[in-house]
Amino acid sequence: MSTESTPEPSTESSTPPSLEPVPVVVAIDGPSGSGKSSVSKAVATRLGYGYVDTGAMYRALAWYCLDLGLGLTDQAAVAQAARDLPLELGTDPSAPTVVVGGTDVSAAIRTTEISSRVSAVATNLDVRAELVRRQRELIAAVAASQGGVVAEGRDLTTVVVPDATVRLLVTASEEARLARRSTELHGTADAASVAATRDQIVRRDKDDSAVSQFLTAAPGVTVVDTSDLDFAGSVQAVLDEVNAVPTTR
Template identity: 40%
Template sequence: MPLVVVAIDGPAGVGKSTVARRLAARLAVPYVDTGAMYRATALHLADHGIDPEDRAAVATAVESMPLRLVLLAGGAQVELGGERPGERLRRPDVAALTSRIAVHPEVRQRLVALQQEFVRRHGGVMEGRDIGTVVAPETPFKFYLDADPGVRAERRHAELVGKRGGPEPGPEPGEVARELAERDARDSSRSTSPLQAAPDACRIDTGSLDPEAVVEVMLGEIQRRAARG
């Protein structure tokens, strides 16, 4: 039986991670958070004092970076130097650095190769920004999730406040909206693997749908496309 590979792309705040986890569970295949790989790369560069604007230094560091994508219970897990980075990937400096280092072709080439090798062996539901266009363009099961910028900002703000969990105030909603707009601009305008929907991707507006409803839409589309062969 051929391995199932599902590509889910879209900007931040559209619910990709939640939907991808649930869809992977329904399909009984690994969930692959490609964003965690970019955050792990940013963590590695930050810990080694690499200037994110120095392309040559970034390329050298990424080439020798001890990063792996391994299959464990619950899906694919990132290992950096033989350890799982865990909550270190959520550090504010790492989050701020991630989209800046993702513009470098050398970073994307290294991580895309790891992602492609993983799904070649295990299949999976992959979510990111270039899955359907670069990582797995051959899969028939492609989706592009989107939502109104205001809805996305509200979701992202709630997520950040929920993760903080302490007495410190979270970011202002306006600040979150500005950061999302800046990230959208970077992701969509970069020369290598820009954020865009694959021509044959099924587009879903998640603004008025809860995660389970989105999963049901995706399962129906997967069944239809599988039946077409």
Template identity: 40%
Template sequence: MIIAIDGPSGAGKSTVAKAVATKLGFNCLDTGAMYRSVAWYALEHGISLDDASSLGDIAANRPISFGHCEGDPVPRRVFIDGEEVTDVIRTADVDRSVSTVSAHPCVREALLEQQRRIASEGNYVIEGRDIGTVVFPNAELKVFLTASNEERARRRVLQNEQRGVGSVDFEEVLADILRRDELDSSRQNAPLVAAEDALLLDSTGRDIADVIEEICERGARACEA
């Protein structure tokens, strides 16, 4: 079974997806980390973010994998081509680059194949931008999670503070979120949009535990159907 959680940057998708997966005993796949890994690899090796061919080659030929602790369905480590990138893919440079990288159709096509391969191995909660519309259009449960611009920026700043990675300047983070929204929603290939049959959830002002519980309840019913 697949639970697809889509939504814009900073909406809380990763937090919610990991909690839902843990509660339901599913595996969890953070597709954003995959695009971030490609972006980091390109920056690290001096590859232009406009070089679609080279970026597509990275996505197709540099395997991305996740590390799990025993008994934990949520991945805690990220690797590309065998190199751990768990922390370095959360820097401000990668934040600014990932939407440009993910707009290239060849990158999306290559990572789509990896995502489908990984998810074929069991029950998954998968979060991203086009999971319910493109990657898994037949997912048993689709969720589109969003929040106000200011709330998303506030959450991202807090997350960056806790991790010690990325910008903690509210205005800078807000501007980056708005820029990414525009890029993600206007790209020709797999733009950010809610699936027609998605459950729409605005988490602004809501206790995140309530959001998680609502998705779990819907997921449990979908399992029984």
């Protein structure tokens, strides 16, 4: 009779290990009036993610420089102001805030004065280098703490977070963009209001496109055209793109 013992059955489970969710970064670029800001906030709220408005950083810096009495064309002084900028950016999509040196400037940075002058700050390459650094740090921190983040701006998909989980260009026809921004600023999209809005939209996009890419999609970036979509449709179109991407490993 054999004295060899019968091997004990293996206690190792044959069930594959469960997949772990990874922080999701949704990067959304787009021109003025495309709807990217309002859509981004709605998408972040629906998903329970944080929200980062990178454009608010440039607006906040413009406000800070003007508050200090700096000329926005003094590139060296503005670049130093960017490095010194005491900025706190609230990332709750339902109530995003922008605070500079203890002053809430959330409303102040949306005025026509800032909108018409922010390009002088945003096209300063030294400023962009500093603010891109800050944006990357904030986006990574919010994604890690909340499981995901929706970040929107101008060159997120190509420069700031080119390895984002989802990379989208939210765009719309010039006519649609002008009508939306006119309604936002003036409460109407009649001919006079659209004409008053045109310079702010078209000129700013032209100026900013010299240093960032947001009018055409880079390779691997999905275009979401909202020209013929209402707000709910635009939000759903972005959600569909986000939900189509695996978020586990």
